[in-house]
Amino acid sequence: MKNEPLFIAFSTQKGGVGKSTFTVLVASYLHYLKGLNVAVMDCDYPQCSVYEMRKREVRQLETNLHYQSKAIALFDSLGKQTYPIVCAKPEEGIIKAREFLANEPTDYNVVFFDLPGTINNDGVIATFMAMNYVFVPMAPSRMSMESTLSFIIPANELIAEHSDLNLKAIHLFWNRVDGRIKKEWLEHYEEVIRQFGLPLLKTAIPQSVRYDKEQSIEGSDAVFLSTIFPADKTLLKGSNLDLLVDDILEVLHLTPKL
Incomplete structure (x- = not known):
């Protein structure tokens, strides 16, 4: 019998903060x-940016021998291929996920849901509340804070009132933290978050252009953002992505296999 995977989403009401x-x-x-x-x-229908990213990367592999050989070496060492990406309307996300899992021989640990930036209808809200955990990237600015908290506080109150919900917790984390931001501003924002009883992950993600660094069309540049490759080790240093993943695994109570 298959294990039941965790349903996880990175979600936010503020566009451009990094959920996808x-x-x-x-x-x-x-x-x-x-x-x-x-x-x-x-x-995130109909654009399905993650699904389209995979298609774009596969097309690039067809003409780039460097990434072809890199992919072959990676998959041989792992003994498995790329993870599947399924495009679905947000209100059909749970049904489509269940159908997909029922027809797959693989035992999945986690299913990630990339939801629309605006949760503005009952179908999207139902999918959001069907997650086991939600992680919310948040920029340290008043506009981002207000947008995020207006979205998260009611959902967090529902979790507190209804122990039978699938959604067990919503965790915030700082993203795009500019090194020039004053420490007292972050401390002020964090105090506001604590007052509302919202959990905040330890790791903050710095502002960095590497978070947009995809594979090149003809070159052999190191890749950070990819559905086919993990973030390159040379680019991981100072990104805090590894620390964020450790925080998330701790929340999820998941043990790595490698």
Whole structure:
């Protein structure tokens, strides 16, 4: 009998804060570096940016011998291929995920859901509440804070009131923290978060262009953001992605296989 995978989402009401980026980065990290089996439900319909990213990367592999050989070596060492990405309407995300899992021989540990940036209808809200855990990237600015808290506080109150919900916890984490931001500002924001009883992960992600670094079309550049490769070790240093993944694994009570 298969194990029941965890349903996880990176979700936020503030656009451009990194939900799709972290869906890809953490899924790839867990699948390729931690030995876990993951799948992605791309419910950011109709653009399905994660699904389209995979298609784009596969096309690039067809003409780039460097990435071809790198992929072959990676999959041979792991004994498995890329993780699956399924495009679905947000209100159908759970049904499509269940159908996918029922027809798969693989025993999955985690299914990531990339949800729309705006949760503005009952179907999307139902999918959001069907997650086991939600992680919310948040920029240290007043606009991002207000948008995030107006979205998260009611959901967190529902969790506190209804112990029978699938959604067990919502965890915030800092993203795009500029080194010039004053420490007292972060401390002020964190005090506000504590007052609302919202959990905040220990790791903060710095502002860095590496988080947008995909594989090149013709070159052999190191890759950070990819559905086919894990973040390159040379780019991991100082990114705090490895620390974020450790925080998330601790929340999920998951043990890496590698």
